[in-house]
Amino acid sequence: MGSSILELVHINNYVMLAAILFAIGVMGVMFRRNTIIIFMCIELMLNAVNLLLVAFSTMHSDPGGQVMVFFIMAVAAAEVAVGLAILVMIYRNVKSVDIDILNKLKW
């Protein structure tokens, strides 16, 4: 069953798609100034990993990769909950979510 899907769309395509999504996420984290967008880009990176893991798990017919995906989703949810809480705290103090506000710590 699993391998028939991979005959239709070869595994290389999944790897390429995941790599492109991951690269978009990395670019977003590095170049966007809005912290909410940066969060979305981090999620994009993690979801690229999930896609890759699911594809490989099908290729190897090994459930381990899919179990890992569940762990990643759960941890990503916890992480974003903490991240958004920190963001709300910053917003209360400076009334902005722009990353350029955060320059108090420099040598």
Next chain:
Amino acid sequence: MNILIALTIIGVIAMLSEILRFRKVLYPLALTGLAAGLVLCAMEWGSNIRYFHDMMFMDNYAIAFSMVLIGTTFIWFLLNPAYLRNHEHEADYTALISFSLAGAVVMVSFADLTMLFLGIEILSIAMYIMAASNKMELRSNESGFKYFMLGAFATGFLLFGIALVYGVTGTFNLQELAGFVSANKVNLPAMFYGGLLLMIVGLAFKISAAPFHFWAPDVYEGAPTPVTAYMATVVKTAAFAAFLRLFMTCFSGIADWWAPMLAIFSAISMLAGNILAVYQKSLKRMLAYSSISHAGYMLMAIVAMNQNSDGALLLYTAAYAIGSLSIFTLLVSMTTNGNEMINSLRGFSSVNKIPAILITITMLSLAGIPPVAGFFAKYYVFLSAIESGYTWLVLVGVLSSLIGVYYYFRIIIAMFQPADRESTQIQFSNSQNAVLWLTVILSLILGFMPGFLTGSI
């Protein structure tokens, strides 16, 4: 294994203490729990049991590092009674620290890449909250936010690397991975090397090795000082132990490929950390840069990758944690006055004669001067690097530790100068005095009997 359960129970009790109103006894309870955890850990010595379908492996390596981590946390609790007790969030802080310690124990005892990832996240998520725990101060918010963002970013790299390695090998298990690597040593596909590279980048972020160190000074400076102390000791030890465990078990066969890269990281970390530390006026920020340089020395043990690496890393992390805890005792008492400049230490020794001498001894240990622990830690790390043929790296290490001696002596000299108008009053509580004595005794014991740790694993 028992230790994981014990640590989680401490965390749950800490959270319950708020509801059931026994917060007053929480601090002694946590200390007893950690001491019990240390005993539980020691009892498992030599048992080599695998847990959860080979997800965790409690070998002597895992137990030795767990004991260093728990011991460090125990001293950390002794160091911070003022920060924890009578604080409205005492229960939360205690719970978060226990949970992050549980994550650290997972990080040193994993036998599966899934557990590596989970351990890092259990440790990190608690630390993101702790770093940002000073809610009203923007510096703390910023520190928490930067830590969170770069931590999540690094986790993304680590995971992508794990996914690529999984794609090639079809397993997350360390032993099966090691078997795969040694069986296909010559014709590993490019995807495997790509995955390995991304894992190295992710882990280098976590250990704050240059050139992935730029977040560390900001995070260390902005976070509340007790939290910085925890990050510089426990988090760093756990990250290094995980790094070495992963690479020693799985990838030691292809060390020719990754060791030169890590050697360059190590050299840059030592030089950049030590040189930038010289220019700092704030003691807290100086310690952040010095922790980057120490990351460089510890990385040397991973680069060397021979039978002495694990013992050398264990001794180094223990010596570094002990030395840092002593300086952070000073820093925690300084920052209660809101002043963390090195100049404000002037006149310190005229009021606190004995603490000044004790701190000087641990400072010598961090600078790497015999006969204290830090010297032998550096000696063993250098020795294992030379055995693997990295003489140039050892030369860089020796040169940069000379720079290190300069800025550690700046603190010592400031302490013994007469007071002027920049000086602040510093007072130690009884348990902080106990920490100072304990760290000195431990540094001296490790200095005179380094083989006790290096030969143990």
